[in-house]
Amino acid sequence: MSAAVDCELTVKEEEGFLLHLSECKECKDEFEDAKKTKMIIKEKIVQFKAPQSLFNSIMELTSASSVER
Amino acid sequence: MDNPDPTRKVTPKTKKESLSKEERQKQLEFQKEAVVHLNSLYNYALHLTMNPSDAEDLVQETYLKAYRFFNSFERGTNCKAWLFKILKNNYINRFRKNSKEPGKVDYDLIKDFYHSIKDVQNDTSEAESDYFHSLLHEEVHQALHSLPEEFREVIQLCDIDGFTYEEIANMVESPIGTVRSRLYRGRKLLREQLEGYAKKYGFNTDKDQ
Numbered sequence: 268m269s270a271a272v273d274c275e276l277t278v279k280e281e282e283g284f285l286l287h288l289s290e291c292k293e294c295k296d297e298f299e300d301a302k303k304t305k306m307i308i309k310e311k312i313v314q315f316k317a318p319q320s321l322f323n324s325i326m327e328l329t330s331a332s333s334v335e336r
Numbered sequence: 337m338d339n340p341d342p343t344r345k346v347t348p349k350t351k352k353e354s355l356s357k358e359e360r361q362k363q364l365e366f367q368k369e370a371v372v373h374l375n376s377l378y379n380y381a382l383h384l385t386m387n388p389s390d391a392e393d394l395v396q397e398t399y400l401k402a403y404r405f406f407n408s409f410e411r412g413t414n415c416k417a418w419l420f421k422i423l424k425n426n427y428i429n430r431f432r433k434n435s436k437e438p439g440k441v442d443y444d445l446i447k448d449f450y451h452s453i454k455d456v457q458n459d460t461s462e463a464e465s466d467y468f469h470s471l472l473h474e475e476v477h478q479a480l481h482s483l484p485e486e487f488r489e490v491i492q493l494c495d496i497d498g499f500t501y502e503e504i505a506n507m508v509e510s511p512i513g514t515v516r517s518r519l520y521r522g523r524k525l526l527r528e529q530l531e532g533y534a535k536k537y538g539f540n541t542d543k544d545q
Contacts, residue, residue: 269519308495311476317378
């Protein structure tokens, strides 16, 4: 089920899975729910922007070794 | 003194210049490949440490290490996955040892965090008319963090960061089958939690009625 939601099934597995869904309402419902849950996480978990200071210090870190003075 | 040699080979001076040119190349590549994932890494670190300043330290350490070992990064593979793996190892080595008991989450801190930062995602998602849309970011976050760590981790890596099962398996050092079943069980738990919230708002989540 999870693999189906994440598109991790092989072509053959997917065929079998879809065939099963077409005749099993219970699994079909569960599949829809599982997809929805995945979507919720994706949409509702806020992704923060890294602080500018962090970005700056990383740029600095990665160039420090080449500064030749 | 002049040096008329027309075929002049690399003089020490130009050699040095070309060295630092290489270095500059490396920097550019690093920025293109690795630094672009800063936000993802920062969020991952936040989820792990639950503390913005620890998260910053962790990310900084990760990039430092990644830069040092950038030559060993296999070109063409997923750089984000490579960085996550480094970050995770750093986290385990450095933070987990002397940190509070695992799984202990400072909800107040997260709450503050959510309130202090404007939502970066705009709610433009297709207006699906179901209860899920009434859920608050904070609630989903809490629900996710109420899961046992091994479930939360794979859900996060899969749904938020979009890694493949293979990449996740490599990161959490477990077989793919384990990743699969954790995802399945974790999502199920999560759904129960979320439906609990939805009920609180008076939405009927029972399909059979």
